[in-house]
Amino acid sequence: MKNKKVRAGLPCRLLPVIVLLLALTCGLLTGCHGSSGMAEFQVPESFDTARQFELTFWAKNDTNKTQTAIYEKAISDFQAIYPNIKVNMRLYTDYGKIYNDVITNIATNTTPNVCITYPDHIATYLTGNNIVVPLDDLMQDPSFGFGGSELAYDGPDSGEVIPEFLEEGRIGEKIYDLPYMRSTEAVYINKTFVEKLGYEVPDTLTWDFIWEVSEAAAAKDDSGKYAVNGQNVMIPFIYKSTDNMLIQMLKQKGAGYSTDEGAIEIFNDTTDEILYTVADHVKTGAFSTFKISSYPANFMNAGQCVFAIDSTAGSTWMGTDAPLSDISKDKLVQFETAVRPVPQFDPDHPQMISQGPSVCIFNKQDPQEVLASWLFAQYLLTNEVQIAYAETEGYVPVTSKAQTSEEYLDYLGRGGEDNALHYQVKIDATQMLIDNISNTFTTPVFNGSASLRDAAGQLIESVAKSVRRKETIDDAYLKKLYANTISLYRLDQLGSGDAIGGGKQELGELPATSKALLGILALTWLLIAVYFIRDRMINKQKNG
Amino acid sequence: MKKKLALLVTMAMVLGLTACGGSSSGGSGDAEPAVPETKNEADTEKGEGVMTYEEYMAAELETEVVVETYIQAKQEWLQDETTGQGKATFYTQDADGAYFLFEMPCTEEEYNQLPAGTKIKVTGYKSEWSGETEITEGKFEIEDGSYIADAVDVTDKLGTDDLINYQNQYVTFKGLTVEPAAEGSEDAYMYNWDGSGDEGDDLYFNVSLNGQTYSFTIESLLCGPDTDVYKQVKELKVGDVVDLNGYLYWYEGPNPHITVVTVQ
Structure with missing residues (x-):
């Protein structure tokens, strides 16, 4: 990191x-x-x-x-x-x-x-x-x-x-491919701050909850400092991987992302709603992203973030006593860390990404x-x-043989015994995934699915950046954003015909070196053709 | 004639095969980063609508900035995996201060037309990432002029709050003692910040001055494994006394990207 x-x-x-x-x-x-x-x-x-x-x-x-x-x-x-x-x-x-x-x-x-x-x-x-x-x-x-x-x-x-x-x-x-390790995303929560703001951390957070508490944490006192931490810096909610953010929100809403065959469905009304919501909370300073601000763990451990969403495989960086840290010890603050699944629209039917x-x-x-x-x-x-x-890390073994082994169960049962191998936050994150394996999902894989994933993240990043730059987010903005995203990621060149075994990726104009290579190949075949024609003509003349 | 034709065809095929092979090794940015050889004066007068360094530093984050600056070194040109767009990161400086141009969009051809010293006008957004002030989404145009900055000696600023005022500048630290790269280790360097990497990854090494230890970096995108400085750091011994030149990058504190090592 x-x-x-x-x-x-x-x-x-x-x-x-x-x-x-x-x-x-x-x-x-x-x-x-x-x-x-x-x-x-x-x-x-x-x-x-x-x-x-x-x-x-x-x-x-x-x-x-x-x-x-x-x-x-x-x-x-x-x-x-x-x-x-x-x-x-x-x-x-x-x-x-x-x-x-x-x-x-x-x-x-x-x-x-x-x-x-x-x-x-x-x-x-x-x-x-x-x-x-x-x-x-x-x-x-x-x-x-x-x-x-x-x-x-x-x-x-x-x-x-x-x-x-x-x-x-x-x-x-x-x-x-064989799975090697699996992780998901988790919300790492500064529980101390949540309770200071007058809330209790529920078993499963809703999006409404996380936005509401984040807005409360963005409030400043009379001195101009953030009331909840007394510091000049506070980004209540930071998301590490905004592609996952949009993908999971769409999935939870039952909205389109792509079909299994590779047809693009991401540009829909639900995406509009999500982006407007993101814009609202960026505007108040309640929300930011890794690409804009930095690693969520750095802010969280300095007492400058309430909700950090990152991979369970990043759990060893989260919390006051995290075994790994990028910030100096004098910046660390003491707080209690809670781990929960990513926020849900329907907490009774949680859905979260499977990755790893x-x-x-x-x-x-x-x-x-x-x-x-x-x-x-x-x-x-x-x-x-x-x-x-x-x-x-907060990885889960991919076999039931390992998951149910005495050794692994002993490891899970010793959370908090130390801040290294048995670091509590890491084991909490791992256990959270084990408890939710049946609630995980993945996105369809097709030739171009990596582009669509990047495009999903870029939609949120673009809106967040535009808000910070005082641009207006409205229907016209989104229309233009979608058009630019489609063009940038060549999404109009994907689709059902481009699923595996389907079409070819359009890769734009070839660079000069590639053109030269193809030119050499063409020249080679031309010379071969000239040679054979000439050879046949000579033979004809000899025979004639 | 047949022999000549066969030779021609063979040569054409060999050329084709050679170009197809490509390279799979890691690499570095500017082949000779930050080794100032020529020195010109930086223009002190700015063009119309261009900010002074002072105005740039005073500008709010996420606002548009326009600066005229001189390329000092550049990291490797990269192509976005999914969009195919090119971008590169530049260390630039004028007479008054430095500007870090993070992932500025440019084609490979443009990148190759920007050697150290080149004057450019950049319009982009002032951003901050983990304490590093930088210009993002920059658009540039090449202007007349050339300038390579002298290294500013900031040895006595190490460990002080004043050091940040030299952020991104080409600086020098003198008389530092090489310390073990990790507790309990006798090695003077390690790959990546925790030793998890391999040849071609960033190198991290520790040096001390007046009883305080500081971590310095060989950023592999700037100075890859083929560069002298990368090889030199791998030859360092604990206890060596060194002078270090490099760019004062920032990540949650000073994180100099070293480009020149001189063992005393």
Whole structure:
């Protein structure tokens, strides 16, 4: 977390999507990419333990050295079990960079074997043929699948991977990724301030409640300071991921976002209502966002925020005694932290996003190498890895085998014993998700779903910024905002025809380097054609 | 003739294959950031409608600002994952103060036309993020003029409230002693703020002066693993005495982005 504003961008020289487009459209460059010619993976009948395999594993951590150490231990333990498999890990702290590098390496047929990723990203990888291995056959294989007879470790049995989480990896007819960890969002609440303002923290917050208390907390005293904290700074309600904010509000309202096929439904009356509400509370200073202000945890821990909505995987940053903090100790204030599900419109039927890293396997020419990849990927679902990694943050293990294990239940039962492994806020956040697994949902995955998600967040960010800049938010403003958003994120080029296996992404004008490449290819074919025509004419003359 | 044609075709194919390969390594921004070699005077007179540094600092947050400033260094050009739009972050300065241009929209071609020293007029919004004052959503135009600022010695400002008055400027700290990067460690640096990273990530290192320890950073988007300073920091030993130059970035307090390390 420290010191890095989210940079949703890609290094220029990689030009990943362009490279992917070229690789996928220039079929003649078989020596260059090879990916479009990859054979469909078939599960081998046996695993060749006499051969040596070297796998590349691209892993993502939350800038958390404990997570890094757990990956390293998992690899070491796995290699001890399978001495003929060596796993080389490359660490990332940003999903965007993984996505970028995968796209680039698809083009050069140098994808990793195993990769931590998001389903939205896999949807793009799938625009190539047989690039990502469908896992259905592997999972069900009697020898090497879940609970398989030939596995050399104690992995989850069939049915022990939480079905809701497993289904999140389904794109079209097949499952392309395994869940690795799951989280959701939580409201981290300065309970001390809420009670000081005359309210009680309910079991489930409504949106009306959070707005009302936030407005109360935005009140200043006669000296011009905020009454609730006596400071010059107070942002009562800060949302970290505004894409999730709009997505969850629409879902709770039963309003459109997108269809499973990729038709865009986000521009509707409910979105209008939500944006007007956001505008009202930005105007009074009751609400802001991470992109505008900073990490919610920094404000919360300094006593400058009442409600911070962030991932449960960010729980170790929340609260006076949080084990991780970006602010200096002299800025920390004492308060009691409560954890609740994200606010609801209908608290009797809560709905919240399911998120968290998944793991996919890339196809290779050698089915044995893919099988080795699967063995490692499946090893990440063993209790040893699942429990250790889940305990680093407010993550939940993705198997019932881990969730119901004595070790994990003991961990959950020891919340508050210390401010490190058993940090109360973290365990409260974790327990909240466990209690609400059946209330989680995900958004449809299709080619372009990542753009729609970004667009959702941008709607809220734009309105918030405009209000702060004293612009008027009215129907004309929203109409223009929607048009600009559609254009910026190319949403008019998505739709049902662009679901997986459907159309191609419109990527705009090619850069000069790509044009040059295509020019060279055209020249090559032209020269070949000239050569053959000339050759035939010479032969004709000789024969004539 | 056949041989020549075959050679031509082969060369064309090789060229095509080479361009297809691309690069997957991480990288840095300006190849030679913040190493002032030429020095010009900054214009003290501002154009019509352009703010002085004083007026800029006095402007309220989220209001439109217009400044004339000189690029001192730039972070890597980035392309938005979903929109495809380009943007880059610039460290800029005029004779009176510094302006941090966060993720200013620009094409790759424009980015390459903005070497250190270039004078630009920027219209954007004054924003603040975790204590860092910056200009966001900037639109720029190139103007005549060139200026590279000298490093201001702020060694005696370390640990004082006065340091923020030099925010974003090119500064120097002299005579600092390298300390362990983490408690109980003998290493002088670590990847990312907690050691969780890998080659190519930011480097963090600690230095002390008069008994106080301060954390400094090699921002990988500014100075990546191929740069001298990145390599130099990895060679530091606890106990080395160093002079450091860099840009006084702010994140919940001073967080200098170091570009030059000189071991005494």
